[in-house]
Amino acid sequence: MKLEDLITCLKELGLKYEARMNAAGGTVIALERGGRIIGLFPSSDEPNMLWTNPLLEDRAASRELFGRANHWNIGGERVWLSPEREYHVMALEPSVRYTVQQSIDPGAYRFEKSEQGERSGSIAWRQEGSARQFRSGKDVRFELAKSVRLADDPLRCASDERSDDYSFIGYEASIALTVEEERDIPPLSSWSVIQVPAGGYAYAPTYGECRPTDLFAPTSSSRLAVSKGMVRFKMDAKASHKLSLKSWQTTGRFGYFRQDDRGLCSLVLRAIAPDPSSDYLDTPWGDPEDRGHCVQLYNDDGKIGLFGELEHHAPAVTRNQDQGKLVGWDRSQLWCYSGSFRAIARIADKLLGVDISRST
Known part of the structure; x- marks a missing residue:
């Protein structure tokens, strides 16, 4: 879906959005519902680099589906609560029962007053809610504030670009x-997820050779390649797999390369600042003591969409004496490039240290 089509769709569905454009015409579209980034366009005449639910093309179906207060899977970039085992897995036995709590997604996000004008200012959301902790049987009241602002190209000063x-x-x-101050600190952090269209490869640079943890079914060598300093993962939306790297394994950068049917190449990169000294709470569902998981790559099996995901968990909330609250912070950058294979290959080499020609 191109930029003009996405904006027309959101207007016809009555979904509140905001747009921000950089000097070269690249555009970010933010959606109030679900606190999402729903559009990522390096150029206005190119397709969305984020996956969005194809039902958006069907106005009647999307009105019915996204008119429901509890339907979440519209696409784009979202924020959930972590650890997954605590807030999303209702039961592990005799079979897994998974849920997305309405208070988490789509939640009750509202745009706040943003800075500057429509072309370049920041965008801010805020929501308050109560989420169930399924392992402890307790509820936790939380407030989540999110903001985004346009970022400059990290390669703008590269003399050979x-x-x-x-x-x-x-x-x-x-x-x-x-979270309001409590005697016992609840297990809680933010969990950011980018949905990308299937058909490409995810790359996660590591320190040394690190075999990622399989959180779902074991991943075969036909889909996963591990070498010194790099994890490569095929995302084709044909089988459900999820890989996880711990905070001390990841360099903090990871990304997704894809070449579409027209030959247009794209690279979506996330940059975070992992802190191995902090507590990362997400674990495999069957092993709650195996903590420290930070960066995760997910390939859907196509049952809820033809997409993959780039995910990261922030450190756990801690006591903030000045505020008298429990507070967790996360700051990250998302960089998105599109162009010829040659151009994107150079960028991937500079920012991820990877030769993407091995994926084609």
Whole structure:
């Protein structure tokens, strides 16, 4: 779906959105519902680099589906609560019962007053809610504030790069998760997820050779390649697999390369600042003591959409004496490039240290 089509769709569905454009015409579309980034366009004449639910093309069906207060899977980038085992897995036995709590997604997000004008200012959301902790049987009341602002191309000062050789759009996201002071600190952090269209490869640079943890079914060598300093993962939406790297394994950058049917290449990168000294709470569902998981790559089996996901968990909330609250923070950048294979290959080498020609 192209930029003009997405904006027309959101208007016809009555979904509140905001747009931000960089100087070269790259555009970010933010959606109030679900606190999402729903559109990522390095150039206005190119398709969305984020996956969106194809039902958006069917106005009647999407009105019915997204008119429901509890339907979440519209696509784009979202924020959930972590650990997954605590807030999304209702039961593990005799069979897994998974849920997305309405208070988490789509939640009750509202746009706040943003800075500057429509073309370049920041965008901010806020929501308050109560989420069930399924392992403890307790509820936790939380407030989540999120903001994004456009980011400059990290390669703008590279002397051997020409900005007219590719298109770029990027943003920085900041998340503040707060809970009123409690005697016992609940297991809680933010969990950011980017949905991308299937048909490409995810790359996660590592320190040394690190075999990621399989959170679902074991991943075969036909889909996963592990080498010193790099994890490569095929995302084709044909089988459900999820890989996880711990905070001390990841360099903090990971991304997704894809070449579409027209030959247009794209690279979506996430940059975070992992802190191995902090507590990362997400675990395999069957092993709650195996903590420290931070960066995750997910391939859907196509049952809820033809997409993959780039995910990261923030450190756990901690006591903030000045605020008298429990507070968790996360700050990340998302950089998105599109262009010829040659241009995107150079960028992937510079920002991820990977030779994407091995994926084609």
